[in-house]
Amino acid sequence: MVDYWDQEGFGLAIDPDKVLALRMPERQATYSERDAMLYALCCGAGARGDLAFVYEDALKVIPSFGQDLCFDDSWLPEAGIDLATVVHGGLDLRMRKPFAPSGRLTIRPSVAGVTDKGEGRPGMVLLRTEILDGADTLFTSYSNLVAMGGGGFGGNRGETFEMIRNPEAQPDRTFDIESRADGPLLFRLLGDFNPLHVVPQVARAAGFDRPIMHGANTFGLVCHAILTQFCGGDPARMTRFAARFSGPLYPGERMTLSCWHDGGNVRFAARTVERDSPVLDGGIAEIDPA
Numbered sequence: 573m574v575d576y577w578d579q580e581g582f583g584l585a586i587d588p589d590k591v592l593a594l595r596m597p598e599r600q601a602t603y604s605e606r607d608a609m610l611y612a613l614c615c616g617a618g619a620r621g622d623l624a625f626v627y628e629d630a631l632k633v634i635p636s637f638g639q640d641l642c643f644d645d646s647w648l649p650e651a652g653i654d655l656a657t658v659v660h661g662g663l664d665l666r667m668r669k670p671f672a673p674s675g676r677l678t679i680r681p682s683v684a685g686v687t688d689k690g691e692g693r694p695g696m697v698l699l700r701t702e703i704l705d706g707a708d709t710l711f712t713s714y715s716n717l718v719a720m721g722g723g724g725f726g727g728n729r730g731e732t733f734e735m736i737r738n739p740e741a742q743p744d745r746t747f748d749i750e751s752r753a754d755g756p757l758l759f760r761l762l763g764d765f766n767p768l769h770v771v772p773q774v775a776r777a778a779g780f781d782r783p784i785m786h787g788a789n790t791f792g793l794v795c796h797a798i799l800t801q802f803c804g805g806d807p808a809r810m811t812r813f814a815a816r817f818s819g820p821l822y823p824g825e826r827m828t829l830s831c832w833h834d835g836g837n838v839r840f841a842a843r844t845v846e847r848d849s850p851v852l853d854g855g856i857a858e859i860d861p862a
Contacts, residue, residue, distance in 0.1 A: 584652070585722055586688075586719055587651075588688075590652055594650060596683075598678060598679065599678075601679050607762070608633045608637055609625070610761065610762060611634065611637045611762060614752075614758050614792065616749065617634065617796055632673075633807060635671070635807050636788075636796075636813060640762050640788070641703060642711075655766060656768065658718065659768070660715070661694075661733065661817055662815060662816035662854075663815065664714040664716075668709060668710055668711065669710055669808065670807040677704060681699060681700070681701040684699065685728070685732055687732050692721060694719060694722055695721075695722030698717075701713045733816070736856055739832045739834075743831055744833050746829065746831070748829070748845060749827045751827070753823050755785055755823045756769035756783060756823055759785075782822060791817075794840065794842055802857065809861075809862065810859055812858035814854075815853070815855035816854045818850040818851065819844075819849050828845055829842045830843075836860070836861055837859055838856070838857040839856050842855070
């Protein structure tokens with residue numbers, strides 16, 4: 573499996589004691605129909621007359637929207653990690669029931685573990701975040717954050733992100749997904765203001781030709797596509813959605829999504845059309861039967 577991010581970086585080694593000792597406060601998150609619709613537009617909904625996720629009448633919410641509610645990078649300075657060195661390594665989302673079109677929920681984050689890729693190579697922080705409605709957990713996110721050059725701190729501690737390999741057989745189905753040229757400008761309005769995605773100088777300093785799509789936006793594009801293609805557009809049928817980010821997607825590029833049926837579930841991987849480079853690997857969507 574290709575590992576684009578496993579290269580020498582420019583950050584300082586992670587201090588595992590400092591990171592694992594973090595106690596992130598529980599917080600409340602309020603979201604509106606407008607927030608859910610903006611997220612859906614960023615993820616390709618509405619482009620071909622699909623109004624279910626972008627029109628307020630009986631509005632549905634793309635399951636990966638929960639990751640937007642989880643997002644918080646304010647803890648990075650306390651952990652001694654420079655935001656400019658951080659890219660998203662992967663997401664593993666577990667859904668117990670769909671989100672309402674609007675609501676007020678409790679967000680409970682914690683550090684689940686750190687992974688050491690070696691001296692001068694990445695260090696990874698696995699962030700676990702639960703979303704609760706009262707006492708009930710609706711959604712759990714395992715977010716793998718890659719600090720370029722943050723390795724070399726002495727080995728793994730705690731949990732690690734689950735690595736799922738792509739099937740070796742030919743895919744059962746392939747189709748293309750488009751991204752927006754202005755995708756990062758829209759997606760940052762949901763709260764992720766990392767300049768890596770909009771400022772050319774910052775992107776070049778991080779080793780990219782130009783600003784790249786937010787990993788969570790790329791992830792959401794594929795989540796929406798699989799939701800519509802394999803779940804009949806019903807968010808209640810998707811109970812898990814996970815993938816590893818194996819390379820960047822530049823705004824406006826297309827992805828070819830390769831899908832394998834695995835019982836009732838779907839395994840998937842994505843590559844750019846223009847550069848034939850990997851974007852997502854080891855993907856799995858767990859789907860309840862209709």
